[in-house]
Amino acid sequence: MEMVGGTRLAQLFTSNQEQLLAEWFAQQHAIAARRGLVGEAELRNQFSQFTSLLVTALGASERVDFKSSAWQEVRAFLAEMSAQRARQGFTPVETAMFVFSLKQPLFARLRDTLVNDAPALADLTWTISTLFDELGLYTTEVFQASREQVIVRQQQELLELSTPVVQLWDGILALPLIGTLDSARTQVVMENLLQKIVETGAAISIIDITGVPTVDTLVAQHLLKTVAAARLMGADCIISGIRPQIAQTIVHLGVNLTNVTTKATLASAFVVALQRTGKSVTAGSAQDASRGSRASDGFDSLQAE
Amino acid sequence: MERIPILTMGRLLLVTIQVDMHDRLALTLQDDLTSRIVKDGARGVLIDISSLDVVDSFIGRMIGNTAAMARVLDAQTVVVGMQPSVAITLVELGLTLSGVRTALNVEKGMALLTGGGAA
Numbered sequence: 541m542e543m544v545g546g547t548r549l550a551q552l553f554t555s556n557q558e559q560l561l562a563e564w565f566a567q568q569h570a571i572a573a574r575r576g577l578v579g580e581a582e583l584r585n586q587f588s589q590f591t592s593l594l595v596t597a598l599g600a601s602e603r604v605d606f607k608s609s610a611w612q613e614v615r616a617f618l619a620e621m622s623a624q625r626a627r628q629g630f631t632p633v634e635t636a637m638f639v640f641s642l643k644q645p646l647f648a649r650l651r652d653t654l655v656n657d658a659p660a661l662a663d664l665t666w667t668i669s670t671l672f673d674e675l676g677l678y679t680t681e682v683f684q685a686s687r688e689q690v691i692v693r694q695q696q697e698l699l700e701l702s703t704p705v706v707q708l709w710d711g712i713l714a715l716p717l718i719g720t721l722d723s724a725r726t727q728v729v730m731e732n733l734l735q736k737i738v739e740t741g742a743a744i745s746i747i748d749i750t751g752v753p754t755v756d757t758l759v760a761q762h763l764l765k766t767v768a769a770a771r772l773m774g775a776d777c778i779i780s781g782i783r784p785q786i787a788q789t790i791v792h793l794g795v796n797l798t799n800v801t802t803k804a805t806l807a808s809a810f811v812v813a814l815q816r817t818g819k820s821v822t823a824g825s826a827q828d829a830s831r832g833s834r835a836s837d838g839f840d841s842l843q844a845e
Numbered sequence: 846m847e848r849i850p851i852l853t854m855g856r857l858l859l860v861t862i863q864v865d866m867h868d869r870l871a872l873t874l875q876d877d878l879t880s881r882i883v884k885d886g887a888r889g890v891l892i893d894i895s896s897l898d899v900v901d902s903f904i905g906r907m908i909g910n911t912a913a914m915a916r917v918l919d920a921q922t923v924v925v926g927m928q929p930s931v932a933i934t935l936v937e938l939g940l941t942l943s944g945v946r947t948a949l950n951v952e953k954g955m956a957l958l959t960g961g962g963a964a
Contacts, residue, residue, distance in 0.1 A: 734933070741950070765936050769929075769933055771947060772924075772927050772942060773929065773932050774924075774925065774953065
């Protein structure tokens with residue numbers, strides 16, 4: 541069925557602007573006020589902007605085609621509105637209701653004006669119904685897309701946030717890993733670590749996996765790859781923070797970690813790193829006072845060596 | 846014909862690869878290097894690949910082979926200055942150069958060779 545009656549609809553809008561606004565506003569206000577997200581003035585402003593764009597688009601041609609260029613402005617407005625509501629925390633339904641709330645008031649006006657012209661009433665009802673469905677679906681589509689963007693951005697941020705490379709000492713780097721290691725993360729971790737090795741000229745890097753919840757063969761494979769890449773650059777790797785359960789899993793899985801130095805805690809890995817780089821930490825005068833209470837076992841034993 | 850220069854530093858040889866390696870160049874380098882190790886009686890070889898941005902499996906294997914040849918001739922080989930991207934590529938290719946020693950730069954590589962010789 542053809543969607544016709546653009547000019548007539550435009551007329552309907554202009555002559556009933558105030559009444560449409562009042563009825564639409566009653567429905568919208570209930571949603572917006574309950575959420576407390578959009579002010580009354582802003583809603584009114586949005587509505588008048590929307591209807592004026594709608595009237596322009598409807599008046600452009602007798603045939604109503606949402607996909608034609610005449611509707612470009614309306615699409616842009618709806619896209620902006622949906623994206624904004626997606627950010628403000630509206631649900632997709634509430635966003636689509638921005639458009640759908642106009643249906644009922646419009647049908648009421650149609651019935652009043654075309655009470656004696658049944659064919660025209662049927663035609664226009666069909667046009668309005670189809671058009672507003674398209675408009676509503678369009679808002680939902682844009683809403684979904686902008687939510688998707690938010691998710692993608694958060695994923696990227698998470699990826700960057702979760703892979704810091706820390707310099708513990710001159711020539712010693714630490715890479716505290718938190719969360720599950722997948723291929724994409726391993727790639728980022730590896731690149732960050734290697735870049736930092738080049739920047740700092742570090743001879744030893746400690747990969748701490750205290751925050752890695754599970755180690756399966758794939759994760760172990762990724763770890764070994766990182767170690768191999770660092771070794772190719774000329775830096776030794778120590779894997780630390782292996783929890784008892786993880787040690788058991790690694791052995792049960794038959795993962796071969798014999799070529800890599802492993803330590804239970806970051807502290808003991810650090811001690812090894814200091815020894816290998818020929819450095820030592822000695823207890824200073826500040827610790828003399830607390831020497832009676834056995835200050836730091838690791839550092840004391842290091843000093844003894 | 847294009848050749849990669851081999852510099853003598855005491856009893857060490859320094860090879861700096863500054864051009865794109867292609868297969869024939871790599872093979873020529875292997876020939877030159879082995880004959881120089883024998884002729885100079887070198888104890889160590891430093892291969893500086895810091896200017897190398899791209900490697901393929903052939904070049905990767907070539908580096909490993911060169912190190913193995915030098916070892917047979919009783920000269921330690923240290924590969925120095927590998928770029929992060931090159932390291933990742935080699936690991937992805939499954940070439941971890943397990944028999945080859947590595948260092949971050951020429952200075953550290955030299956310390957590795959001279960320090961290892963003294964010990």
